[in-house]
Amino acid sequence: MNLCVASGKGGTGKTTLAVSLAQIAPDSAYVDCDVEAPNGHLFLRPSITRKSEVTRVVVAVDLDKCTWCGKCMDACAYHAIVIAHATKRALVFEDLCTGCGVCGFVCPDNAIREEERPAGVVTEGYSDGIATRAGCMNVDAPHAHPTLKATLEDLPDRPLVIIDAEPGVTGRVVDTVRRSDVCLLVTEPTPFGRHDLELALMMTRHLGVPSALVINRSDIGDESVRDFCRAEKVPVLLEIPFDRRIAAGYADGRTLLEVRPDLRGAIGNVLERLRALARGKGER
Amino acid sequence: MTRQIAVVSGKGGTGKTSLAALWGARNAKRPVFVDADVDASNLPLAFRHTLRERHRFIGREVAVVDQAVCTECGVCTDLCRFGAFITRENGDGASYEVDPLACEGCTLCSLACPSHAISMVPHESGDWFVSDTPYGPLVHAQLSIAEGNSGKLGTQVRRAGEDLAEEENRDLILIDGPPGIGCQTIAALTGVDLAVVVTEPSASGRHDMARVLAVIARLGVPAVVILNKVDLAPAQEDPIRLAAAQHGADLVGTVPFVPELPRALAMGTLIESPPPGLVSAMSVLWARIWSHLPD
Numbered sequence: 001m002n003l004c005v006a007s008g009k010g011g012t013g014k015t016t017l018a019v020s021l022a023q024i025a026p027d028s029a030y031v032d033c034d035v036e037a038p039n040g041h042l043f044l045r046p047s048i049t050r051k052s053e054v055t056r057v058v059v060a061v062d063l064d065k066c067t068w069c070g071k072c073m074d075a076c077a078y079h080a081i082v083i084a085h086a087t088k089r090a091l092v093f094e095d096l097c098t099g100c101g102v103c104g105f106v107c108p109d110n111a112i113r114e115e116e117r118p119a120g121v122v123t124e125g126y127s128d129g130i131a132t133r134a135g136c137m138n139v140d141a142p143h144a145h146p147t148l149k150a151t152l153e154d155l156p157d158r159p160l161v162i163i164d165a166e167p168g169v170t171g172r173v174v175d176t177v178r179r180s181d182v183c184l185l186v187t188e189p190t191p192f193g194r195h196d197l198e199l200a201l202m203m204t205r206h207l208g209v210p211s212a213l214v215i216n217r218s219d220i221g222d223e224s225v226r227d228f229c230r231a232e233k234v235p236v237l238l239e240i241p242f243d244r245r246i247a248a249g250y251a252d253g254r255t256l257l258e259v260r261p262d263l264r265g266a267i268g269n270v271l272e273r274l275r276a277l278a279r280g281k282g283e284r
Numbered sequence: 285m286t287r288q289i290a291v292v293s294g295k296g297g298t299g300k301t302s303l304a305a306l307w308g309a310r311n312a313k314r315p316v317f318v319d320a321d322v323d324a325s326n327l328p329l330a331f332r333h334t335l336r337e338r339h340r341f342i343g344r345e346v347a348v349v350d351q352a353v354c355t356e357c358g359v360c361t362d363l364c365r366f367g368a369f370i371t372r373e374n375g376d377g378a379s380y381e382v383d384p385l386a387c388e389g390c391t392l393c394s395l396a397c398p399s400h401a402i403s404m405v406p407h408e409s410g411d412w413f414v415s416d417t418p419y420g421p422l423v424h425a426q427l428s429i430a431e432g433n434s435g436k437l438g439t440q441v442r443r444a445g446e447d448l449a450e451e452e453n454r455d456l457i458l459i460d461g462p463p464g465i466g467c468q469t470i471a472a473l474t475g476v477d478l479a480v481v482v483t484e485p486s487a488s489g490r491h492d493m494a495r496v497l498a499v500i501a502r503l504g505v506p507a508v509v510i511l512n513k514v515d516l517a518p519a520q521e522d523p524i525r526l527a528a529a530q531h532g533a534d535l536v537g538t539v540p541f542v543p544e545l546p547r548a549l550a551m552g553t554l555i556e557s558p559p560p561g562l563v564s565a566m567s568v569l570w571a572r573i574w575s576h577l578p579d
Contacts, residue, residue, distance in 0.1 A: 008324050010463040011297010015488070036464030037294050037495065039488040057365075077344070077390050100365050100390030137466065139498035144466040145432070167296045167463055168323040171385055171432035190546040192301065192326040199324065203429050220543065222550035242543070244516065251486040251517030 001278050002161045003271075004180035004209070008196025010167035012186045013216035013240075018164040019043045020256045020267045021184075022130050029156035030127075032134035033176045034166040035120060035147040042253045046125035046132040054135075054150040055116040056143070057099030061090035065111035072103035072112060095142040120147030124156075131156045148172050152179055160271075167196075169203045177204060182278040183211040184237075184270070190221035194228055201234060210277040214270065217242040235277075237270045286449045287577055288457040288476040290320070292500075294492030296463035298484040299512040302545060302554065304460040305330035306562070309419040309555045311570035314454045317417065318445035319424035320472035321462035322410065322437040328424050330554060331417040339412050341425065341440060343433040344389035345404035347382045353401035354380065360393035360402060369393075385430050409433050412441055414448065419555075421448050435467030442471065463492075465499045473500060478577050479507040481533065485520030490527050497531035507533040508576045510569060514538035536572040539565050 005018040015032075019040055022030040032040040061072070061081070068085040080096035081103060083089075094117060104112040120137040135151030137144045144166075152175065155161050165176045177183055183204045187193040197213070204211040213229060218239035229236050240246075240263070249259030257264055291304040305327060308315045319327035347368070349360070356377045361369035368386035372379045382393075384407055394402040412425035423444045425437050445457050461472035473479055479500045483493040493509065500507045509528040514521060525535040544559040558566070 009296065009326070010324075011295060011484075036466045036469075037296070037488075037492040039295070039491060042487045042491060075391065075395070077388075098365075098388055098390065100388060100392055101363065102390050102392045102395065105363075105392055105395060139465060139495050140502055142467060142470070144464070169429045170323050170427065170434055171430050174385075174430040188297075188546070191329045191550055195326060195329055196324045199429060206429065217546075221546040224550065247513075247516040250488070251520050253487040 001159070001182065001275060002155065002163060002180040003274055004163040004165055004177050004183045005186060006165040006173060006177055006183055006200060007167055007186045008169060008200040009187065009193050012188050012193060014186050015039050015043065015164055016250065016256050017184060017186050017214055018162050021271055022162045023255060023257055024264060024268050025160045025271060026129060027158055028160040028162060029131040029133065029158040030162045030164065031151065031155060032164045033148060033151055034164055035135040035137045035144050035151060036166060038134045038136050040164055041132070041134055043255045044127035044130060044132055046127040048123050048125040050124040052122045052150070053118055054120040054122060054147045056119040056146040057114050058094045058097040058117050059092055059099070059103055059112050060115050061092060062111045062113055063090065065109045066090055067109050069108065071106045071108065075102045075106045077102070120150070122147070122150050131158055145172055148175065152176065155179065169199045174203060174207065177209055178207055180209055181281065182274045183209045184214060184274060185211055186214050186216055187225055188217045188221065189215055189223070189225040191224065193221070194224045197225060197228065201232065210281045212237050212274060212277060215239045235273070237273050238266055286446070286455050286457060288459060289478050289480060289573065290459040290461050290472050290476040291480045291482060292461035292469060292472060292496055293463055293482045294465060294496035295484065295489050298482045298489060300482045301326045301330060301460050302549065303482055303510070303512065303539065304458060305555060306558060306566050307570050308458045311567055312456050312458060315420045315456040315458045316445050316449045316454050317420055317422040318441050318457055318459045319422065320438045320441055320459050320468070322425040322427045322434050322441065323462060323468065325424050325426055327460045328415060328422060330549065331419065331422065332552070333415040333417045333422055335413060335415050337414040340408050341410045341412050341437050342406045343409040343436045344407055346384045346387040346389055346407040347393050347402050348405050349380055349382060350401045350403065351379065353399055355399045356380065357398060359396055359398060363392055363396050385432070410437050412437065412444065414444065420454065421452065423448065435471040438468050438471030465495050469496065469499065470503070473503055473505055476505055478573070479505050480573055481507055481509045482512050483509060483524060484513050485511060485517040485524065490520065490524050493524065494527050494531060497528065497533055501532060506576065506578055508536045508573060509533050511535060511538040513541040515541045536576065537569045539569070
């Protein structure tokens with residue numbers, strides 16, 4: 001089963017829940033897909049067994065072949081190439097280049113070549129019995145999606161794969177949730193949490209991925225998240241009240257279950273109910 | 285001269301939006317607010333606001349196949365680098381359709397199609413808005429779900445904010461940025477006078493702060509760091525100060541953990557009567573932020 005942990009809003013406790021779920025299930029895998037800000041490794045502290053570089057394609061102009069006709073510049077939808085006929089210069093803005101191949105297609109002189117640039121790293125390893133994988137985009141890369149794509153490729157062959165998504169509801173999150181049998185949404189009961197939960201729920205419903213909720217720091221804020229869940233018939237699997245011990249443990253990179261082993265049963269129950277939701281989807 | 289300050293964090297949920305709202309409404313003089321988190325826009329929730337303008341956002345053109353002209357040769361799907369073509373087998377052949385969400389609008393298929401069956405059409409990928417708040421105008425946006433062009437929409441709200449500042453003679457643009465370090469964050473930070481990185485006292489907060497500071501440095505923007513909710517883990521302050529300094533940024537102050545803040549936000553009283561303990565901290569910090577603005 002692929003179980004995605006997502007949220008509209010950032011900082012609601014996705015990683016906290018995802019790591020806890022990975023820790024209670026035997027033979028699980030944990031895949032960190034928040035490639036802009038991956039944090040799962042700070043809690044699982046895996047021993048790394050493999051590091052793979054992720055690259056992206058950018059173009060370069062071969063000045064020996066270029067006749068400065070400018071067709072590539074005119075065809076590029078991203079304004080990533082400038083050809084100066086008068087001074088016989090060619091400039092590629094690599095941050096704008098998507099590697100789409102249009103320039104090479106229109107070039108009459110075969111003067112466009114493709115090169116690879118580093119975009120990120122995917123690391124794999126083990127943390128106790130958990131197989132871990134994490135995508136991390138480079139801080140000097142312009143886009144996150146090449147790294148996400150590589151992270152989602154050939155997911156680990158484990159009975160339970162926990163996928164920790166990035167916040168929001170962009171195409172990248174959709175690509176992540178789409179790979180999942182069931183989605184756990186983590187939110188907090190505030191106006192921001194409520195607003196972004198609504199977006200996240202629209203997304204999971206649109207994708208046909210069954211979803212349920214954990215309300216974290218459940219005693220801050222107001223009732224609007226609970227009212228919303230009742231109205232929308234979203235199952236709330238667990239509420240975790242604010243606890244300074246959890247916050248302090250989190251600060252030091254200690255997992256929820258290390259700080260609050262008494263929650264083991266409750267997290268196990270969340271996992272069982274998510275399994276049931278995923279099975280229900282299979283039966284429909 | 286109009287100054288631009290962007291509030292970012294790397295990690296989500298550190299308090300960017302609440303602090304930006306408080307600074308803008310209580311401490312700044314005549315600001316324009318820009319919510320550059322176009323994916324999960326929350327700044328409008330912090331204020332009473334009324335919608336002034338709504339604009340559709342057309343971020344790109346996408347390819348469309350004219351099925352009446354298509355000869356089902358498959359050149360388009362072979363060439364597309366983004367996997368945007370959906371192929372449907374039908375008896376002895378296949379039909380090809382474009383998934384507009386996967387199409388990056390590069391036009392390669394339309395140029396390569398031997399039967400000229402593919403055209404490019406404008407694609408709406410969200411809306412952007414101008415609203416009025418009691419504290420100044422607010423530009424915000426909503427990217428449609430599953431869209432990827434968040435950087436372009438972020439740039440659009442930035443431009444609209446600059447136009448408003450000029451029209452209404454306002455000398456500060458306060459930008460509430462998204463979490464992360466990707467194209468949307470880059471769009472929020474490009475060309476600003478100062479980046480304010482709001483972090484939290486945790487290993488994650490420090491890790492993601494360091495990543496966003498690296499992006500900020502690459503963009504050539506000066507930065508300061510604010511440590512929010514400091515008393516949840518006071519021992520984190522020194523490592524965060526050190527990590528910030530290693531990336532060329534000063535930790536200029538801290539904000540206490542205020543458990544009443546979410547409720548004040550929910551009750552709509554956050555701006556007019558913030559929880560005690562927050563008011564003086566916010567004024568002091570704003571003065572320090574302002575003193576770090578380059579001349």
